[in-house]
Amino acid sequence: MKKLFKNRSAVLLAVLLILALICMITANSIQHSGGKVSIEDGSISSPYGNLTYKLYIPDTANEQSKAPGVLLLHGYQNDHETCAAYAIELSRRGAVVLCLDEYGHGSSSAGLINRGWVNHKVTVNYGNDSEEDGTFVSIGGPTRYKIMMNFSNLSFFNEKYVTDDDGNRITDSSCGGIDAYAFLASLPFVDSTRLGISGHSMGTWAGWSVAAAYSDAKGEDGENIMPKATVLQCGELFRDSAYDSDSIQFNNVLLLQAKYDEFSYFRDYKMTVSADLLKTPLRYEFLGSEASSAAWDKTYGSFEDGSARRMELLMTNHRLTTHNEHGLTVAMQWFDDALDLPCKLDYSDHTANTKELLVMTAMLLCLAAMFPAMELLLKTPFFAYVKQELPLDYKVKTRKQIVKGGLITVLIAASSFPFMTQLGHGLLPLPENIFRMTVGNGFISWYGLLIIIMIVLTIISNRKSAAKGSLITGWDIGLSSARSLRLIDWKLLSKGLLLGLCTVGILYIVNQIFVWIFDLDLRVIWPFFRPFTGARFLQFLVYFPFFAVFYILNNSKIMAGLRTKAVYRKGFKGFMQSWGTNLLIMAGGVLLVTLIEYIPFFAGAGPGMDLLFGFTFGGPFMSLLILFVPQVIFFSILCTYTYRRTGNVYTGAIMTAALSCWIVTGGSSML
Numbered sequence: 001m002k003k004l005f006k007n008r009s010a011v012l013l014a015v016l017l018i019l020a021l022i023c024m025i026t027a028n029s030i031q032h033s034g035g036k037v038s039i040e041d042g043s044i045s046s047p048y049g050n051l052t053y054k055l056y057i058p059d060t061a062n063e064q065s066k067a068p069g070v071l072l073l074h075g076y077q078n079d080h081e082t083c084a085a086y087a088i089e090l091s092r093r094g095a096v097v098l099c100l101d102e103y104g105h106g107s108s109s110a111g112l113i114n115r116g117w118v119n120h121k122v123t124v125n126y127g128n129d130s131e132e133d134g135t136f137v138s139i140g141g142p143t144r145y146k147i148m149m150n151f152s153n154l155s156f157f158n159e160k161y162v163t164d165d166d167g168n169r170i171t172d173s174s175c176g177g178i179d180a181y182a183f184l185a186s187l188p189f190v191d192s193t194r195l196g197i198s199g200h201s202m203g204t205w206a207g208w209s210v211a212a213a214y215s216d217a218k219g220e221d222g223e224n225i226m227p228k229a230t231v232l233q234c235g236e237l238f239r240d241s242a243y244d245s246d247s248i249q250f251n252n253v254l255l256l257q258a259k260y261d262e263f264s265y266f267r268d269y270k271m272t273v274s275a276d277l278l279k280t281p282l283r284y285e286f287l288g289s290e291a292s293s294a295a296w297d298k299t300y301g302s303f304e305d306g307s308a309r310r311m312e313l314l315m316t317n318h319r320l321t322t323h324n325e326h327g328l329t330v331a332m333q334w335f336d337d338a339l340d341l342p343c344k345l346d347y348s349d350h351t352a353n354t355k356e357l358l359v360m361t362a363m364l365l366c367l368a369a370m371f372p373a374m375e376l377l378l379k380t381p382f383f384a385y386v387k388q389e390l391p392l393d394y395k396v397k398t399r400k401q402i403v404k405g406g407l408i409t410v411l412i413a414a415s416s417f418p419f420m421t422q423l424g425h426g427l428l429p430l431p432e433n434i435f436r437m438t439v440g441n442g443f444i445s446w447y448g449l450l451i452i453i454m455i456v457l458t459i460i461s462n463r464k465s466a467a468k469g470s471l472i473t474g475w476d477i478g479l480s481s482a483r484s485l486r487l488i489d490w491k492l493l494s495k496g497l498l499l500g501l502c503t504v505g506i507l508y509i510v511n512q513i514f515v516w517i518f519d520l521d522l523r524v525i526w527p528f529f530r531p532f533t534g535a536r537f538l539q540f541l542v543y544f545p546f547f548a549v550f551y552i553l554n555n556s557k558i559m560a561g562l563r564t565k566a567v568y569r570k571g572f573k574g575f576m577q578s579w580g581t582n583l584l585i586m587a588g589g590v591l592l593v594t595l596i597e598y599i600p601f602f603a604g605a606g607p608g609m610d611l612l613f614g615f616t617f618g619g620p621f622m623s624l625l626i627l628f629v630p631q632v633i634f635f636s637i638l639c640t641y642t643y644r645r646t647g648n649v650y651t652g653a654i655m656t657a658a659l660s661c662w663i664v665t666g667g668s669s670m671l
Helices: 002-006 008-031 080-092 143-149 177-186 202-213 281-287 319-323 325-339 352-378 399-427 438-467 490-518 534-560 571-602 608-613 625-646 650-667
Strands: 037-046 049-058 067-073 096-100 120-122 136-138 190-200 229-233 253-260 309-317 522-524 526-529
Touching: 008 080, 008 352, 008 490, 037 177, 049 080, 049 177, 067 080, 067 177, 067 202, 067 325, 080 096, 080 190, 080 319, 080 325, 080 352, 080 526, 096 177, 143 399, 143 438, 177 190, 177 202, 190 202, 190 325, 202 229, 229 325, 253 319, 253 325, 253 571, 281 309, 309 319, 309 325, 319 325, 319 352, 319 625, 352 490, 352 522, 352 625, 352 650, 399 438, 399 534, 399 571, 438 534, 438 650, 490 522, 490 526, 490 650, 526 650, 534 571, 534 625, 534 650, 571 608, 571 625, 625 650
Parallel strands: 067 096, 067 190, 190 229, 229 253, 253 309
Antiparallel strands: 037 049, 049 096, 120 136, 522 526
């Protein structure tokens, strides 16, 4: 035992995991409101498969004192835990809250394909379109492309929109929300006459669909169970002419409008969210007959007759809307006015974001714990071979070579990211029964192009070096040891692969333990590290080789091929110097795209990609930058550290590939 405590890696690993455990214990207390709310996980049967959920039940809710209920619907590429902020705040105030994993998301077995699709789309808000104006257009391509182009096409719309001449149909734009609402209304401790809905992004379209399905609906005892309130977090509006407005009524609708929303749908296809957005028939129609003028942050109509309408402007972007403090405050008041929440807390009294901060801290601590975990594994006889000497320093690059090589790498990554990710996301002809991850397809499309470019550039560089009489070996580019004459040292590769997977496996086990004990995984707002279902693990196996090849070549190019003298300097100063260079090269491409996207947006002109290339190149992958940039920064730290410690690129590349592939296949959308 004394020997164990003398091992600094073991002590550091223990300290980091204990601190992470403390964070998760505290976060768990917050989601349970200090023991006043119980949480249950379960699944609902649907025609297309099981739909998993997380249910928050206040201790004040029982059959004698029934509580209001709220259904929460997440956005595209999210899961039920993305709804946690609203769930925690509503359950603290006495509401029973059901958070659903919609079609193709979370642990639900029903795929996104079950939403349905048609072979046409509109390029404006529904009801504003016309074939004469060219805003009602035919589309073709893979099934996933048609589904995504029809996200704003809802199953209660007119037949013109929801069917096509080929027999296709928008089957359930609620993405399982209709079944979930019925389940919530049937719970014995829920007052089915006081129900509400809130959704974010894709979940707002699902929310509209649920509200339409239960417009003037009756329960088993004849009571009216139609939703009394709908809160749209970044929602799209449509004209009354898009559906049968005589038979469908939407009660008390609050629209939370993000000022810097990356998705054109939610800006009425305008470049910016400004006062001009209010001066349209679409917005006037939404606010109702009382709206002689339209204004932000003003309630129109009446809660008594269901005509209440409000548009609240939030100074945030699309993804952060789910946890925006001002949005939470306005939403809590809205639900209280509509549903009469039992517990009268101040509307601005929030604890949810403290829970989010704690879980994020636990995630960072667990990621940091990978470093001492790897060090412990390196001390074992089996993995000792992975630790090789760095190549001789006479082949380090000059400052001019670093600048030239780094600039080329950054420009190639930045210029290809918007196009290749969108191509793979929608139109790349991949077998959709095998490659089921929609965002994952965007990444392997981009990585695939970069792999080809890196191979070509490496061949050119090697030929130039050979012509000068300076042969580049596998040792020089981190692919083999000094003892191997081959370009690739297969023993080093296999053991580096195992070491990387074992280290990430330790993180997976820790994450799984947290899920079992606390019903919380390692994340912040977006699902980073959620446990695999069987289907999602199979997808990990499909996508991992693409990620692995990319990161091996990328590390070989940056960490080894463009190494500086700082790599050989020991200690923290040497690490920081070498990491600084690697960071600029590895993250420079996505950082450049981020600046191009957001500087014009914040300056009031609109999203950069929309301005340069049109609405097609805005949306998913631009909004992902806020999540992707921090990942790449961490990956640069991980790869720099492992290359300096092991003298090869395999361990860091495999760890990075496994983490990034886990994020994509564990938490994003499946067909």
